[in-house]
Structures are given as structure tokens and as C-alpha cells.
Amino acid sequence: MSDRTPRYPFTSYPNGWYFIAETRDMKPGDERSGIVCGTRILFRMQSNGIIVLDNAMQCHEDNGLLYVFWGTQQKEVMRLPHFVELRDDGWMGPFNHVFKIRSHVQDITENTVDRAHMVNVHGYRSAPACHSFRIDGPHLVMSTEGPRTMFGITETIKMDITCYGVGLIETYVVSDHVTTKILITNTPIDEDTVRINLWFAIKKQGRLRDTIHRLLVPPLVHREFSYDLPIWENKIYRAQPILCAEEKDVANYRRWARQFFQEATVNEVAA
Numbered sequence: 001m002s003d004r005t006p007r008y009p010f011t012s013y014p015n016g017w018y019f020i021a022e023t024r025d026m027k028p029g030d031e032r033s034g035i036v037c038g039t040r041i042l043f044r045m046q047s048n049g050i051i052v053l054d055n056a057m058q059c060h061e062d063n064g065l066l067y068v069f070w071g072t073q074q075k076e077v078m079r080l081p082h083f084v085e086l087r088d089d090g091w092m093g094p095f096n097h098v099f100k101i102r103s104h105v106q107d108i109t110e111n112t113v114d115r116a117h118m119v120n121v122h123g124y125r126s127a128p129a130c131h132s133f134r135i136d137g138p139h140l141v142m143s144t145e146g147p148r149t150m151f152g153i154t155e156t157i158k159m160d161i162t163c164y165g166v167g168l169i170e171t172y173v174v175s176d177h178v179t180t181k182i183l184i185t186n187t188p189i190d191e192d193t194v195r196i197n198l199w200f201a202i203k204k205q206g207r208l209r210d211t212i213h214r215l216l217v218p219p220l221v222h223r224e225f226s227y228d229l230p231i232w233e234n235k236i237y238r239a240q241p242i243l244c245a246e247e248k249d250v251a252n253y254r255r256w257a258r259q260f261f262q263e264a265t266v267n268e269v270a271a
Contacts, residue, residue, distance in 0.1 A: 006191070007104070007192070007237065008104050008106075008237050009237070009239065010106075010261050011261060012037075012104060012188050012190075012191040012192070013037040013038070013070060013071075013188055014070075014071070014105060014106065014165070014166050014167075014257075014260035014261055015069075015070060015071030015072070015165070015259075015260045015261075015262055016069070016070060016071065016078065016138075016164075016165030016166060016167045016168075016260055017060070017067045017068070017069050017070075017078060017080055017164060017165060017167055017168060018036050018037070018067060018068060018069075018070055018167045018168075018185070018186075018187045018188070019065060019066070019067055019167075019168070019185035019187050019197055020034035020036055020041060020043075020059075020066050020067065020068050020187070021034045021043070021066050022064055022065060022066070023045070023051060023061055023064050023065070023066050024064030026045045026051075027045065028045050028046060028047045028048075028049065029044070029045065029047070030044065030045050031043070031044040032044075034066075035189045035190075036068055036070060036187055036188070036189070037070050037188050037189075038188075038189070038190050038191065041053060041054070041055065041057065041068060042054040043059065043066065051066055053068070057069060057070075060080055062080060062081070062082055062083065063082070063083050063084065063086045063087055064086065064087075065083070065086075065185075065199075067080060067168075071260075071262065072262070077137055077138060078137075078138040078139070078164060078165055079139065079164060080164060080168070081162070081164055081168055081170040081183055083170070083181070083183050083199065083201075085181040085201040085203075086199070086201060088201070090203065090204055091181070091201040091202060091203055091204060092201060092202040092203075092204055092210060092213070092214055093199075093200060093201035093202060094199050094200065094201050095199070095200050095201070095202075095217075095218045095221070096197060096198065096199050096200075097197075097198040097218075097221065097222050097225065098195070098196070098197055098198075099195070099196040099198070099225070099226075099229060100189075100193060100194070100195050100196070101193070101194055101196065101229055101232055101233050102192050102193055102194075102232075102233045103193075103194050103232040103233060103235070104188075104194065104237075105166045105167055105186040105187075105188055105194055106166050106254075106257055107232055107235060107237070108166075108184075108186045108194060108196065108232060109163055109166045109167075109169055109186060109253075109257075110250060110253055110254070110257075111228060111232075112142070112161050112163060112169055112171075112253075113133075113140075113142065113249040113250055113252070113253045114247055114249075114250055115127045115128050115130060115144060115146075115246045115247070115249070116244055116246035116247050117231075118146065118148075121227050121228065121231070122148070122224060122227060123148060123149065123150065124146050124147065124148045124157075125146075125147045125148065125149060125154065126146060126147065127146065127246040128144040128145055128146030128157070128159070129144065129145050129146060130142060130143070130144050130249065131143045131144065131145060133249055133252065135252075135256050138164070138165050138259065138260070139162060139163065139164055139165075140161075140162070140163040140253065140256055141160075141161070141162050141163075142160075142161050142249070143158070143159065143160050143161070144158070144159045144161070145157070145158045145159075148175075155175050155176040155177065156175065156176060157173065157174075157175050158173070158174045158175075159171055159172065159173050159174075160172040165260055166186070166257055166260055167185065167186050167187065168183070168184070168185055168186070169182075169183070169184040169186070170182070170183050170184075171183075171184070178202065178203070178205075178213055178217060179202070179203040180200050180201065180202050180203070180217065180221070181200060181201045181203075182198065182199065182200040182221075183197075183198075183199040183200070184196065184197070184198055184199075185197045185199070198221065198222075198225055200217075200218075200221060202214070202217050
């Protein structure tokens with residue numbers, strides 16, 4: 001622990017499920033390790049194909065992705081994303097971009113409800129409309145729709161988003177020309193650093209379109225996500241920010257996120 005002033009007034013390690021590693025290419029007897037919340041965790045594959053950890057932490061594997069639960073609260077009620085598109089013949093992929101940044105998982109996931117930034121950061125013609133915003137215990141579900149211009153073409157972008165705690169974000173993105181399924185896993189690896197895995201699959205639409213989408217979509221996804229990185233790395237956390245109309249869901253998000261900080265006070269966690 002450092003005696004310097006922390007960047008955020010709450011723990012860097014909220015309760016929740018976090019991605020630790022891929023297991024698709026593991027064979028019985030293989031051992032690997034990963035870092036979650038400042039802790040190196042060893043795991044191995046048994047002869048029956050089941051993954052086990054070397055400690056008492058709970059783990060769960062889904063479509064070749066291994067998650068571990070950090071904390072003691074809510075693991076019985078917090079669901080995990082089921083990313084079937086990673087192995088579906090009707091989808092291309094999976095594609096994966098990896099980033100390691102100086103930030104906090106709460107800030108990264110907060111981006112999903114900040115509709116105003118879609119104009120200045122991602123080139124939307126106006127802030128996307130929010131058609132629904134629903135809180136279901138440790139899950140936050142919302143749907144948005146907005147116009148965006150790219151390469152001189154304006155199209156409507158629809159997004160259906162589910163947050164599983166502050167560590168996992170699942171998004172269906174449907175435009176006039178392409179459909180993608182995205183899974184963002186935000187894993188704190190120490191008090192200052194988050195490892196982000198951006199997984200996505202692209203819905204197949206025929207050989208010609210699939211060839212074009214395979215060439216264009218992965219670099220476009222990487223570019224769009226990269227626009228947010230310097231903001232996250234330099235953002236100053238304000239407990240009571242001044243919000244515009246399109247940012248009102250930030251306050252709702254922060255109230256929802258309080259539940260994952262069992263050791264923090266209400267005033268520390270959110271406005």
C-alpha cells in the first residue's frame with residue numbers, strides 16, 4: 001500500500017466477477033495464472049476438463065473465458081454474460097483487442113451511460129436517445145439509438161447494453177450495415193491499473209460482405225475504443241459532477257454502483 005493520496009475515494013477492487021484468462025486451448029493437466037485485484041491466481045485443468053483454482057475463490061467458465069469472483073457479496077445473484085456468438089457459425093470471430101490503462105473499473109463502465117460523450121468523442125450527430133434504462137439488482141440494462149456519420153454516410157446505431165457489475169459489459173450493436181456483439185471485460189490488476197479485453201463477433205451476411213466486414217470492422221472498433229483511453233487515464237473523479245440532460249443517467253449509474261463497494265461509505269462511492 002502506498003501512502004500517497006489515492007486518485008479515487010473508494011477501493012480499486014469492487015465486488016464482482018472479473019475475467020482472468022482464456023481456456024480454449026488448455027488441455028488436461030495444463031496450469032496457468034492471472035492477476036485479479038492485485039492477487040496472482042493459479043488455475044489448472046483437470047482430467048475431466050473442469051478448471052480449478054489453487055484457492056477458495058469461486059470461478060466460472062463460459063465459452064472458453066474464465067472468470068473469478070472477487071469479494072463476498074452478491075455472487076449468488078450476479079449473472080455472467082453468455083457469449084454464445086464466440087462459437088456460433090453464424091458469426092465471425094472472436095476478435096479481441098487488449099488494453100492496459102491507468103483508470104478504475106467504475107469509470108470505464110460509467111462510459112456506457114454517458115450518452116453526451118458520443119457526440120464529441122465518437123462523432124454522433126446528436127446524443128443517442130435512451131429508450132430504456134432498467135436496474136435489476138447487480139445488473140444494469142439500457143437501450144440507446146442515435147445517428148452517426150462515418151465516411152460521409154449517416155446511419156442509425158442501436159445498442160442494447162447489459163452491465164454485470166462494474167467488471168463486465170455486454171453490448172449488441174446494430175447499424176444499417178453490420179451487427180456486432182461486444183463483450184468488454186474490465187479487470188483491476190493493481191490499485192492503479194485496469195486490463196481491458198474487448199471481445200467482439202460480427203454477424204455473417206454473405207461472402208462479399210463478410211470479407212469487407214472482416215477487413216474494416218476490427219480496426220474501426222479498435223480506433224473508436226482508443227478515443228476513450230486518454231480520457232479515462234486523465235479523468236478527475238468528481239463525487240458530485242455537474243451533469244447535462246444527456247448525462248443524467250450517470251447519477252443513476254453511480255447510485256447503482258454503490259452496492260459493489262462493501263467497505264466504502266455511501267458518500268465515498270457516489271453523489
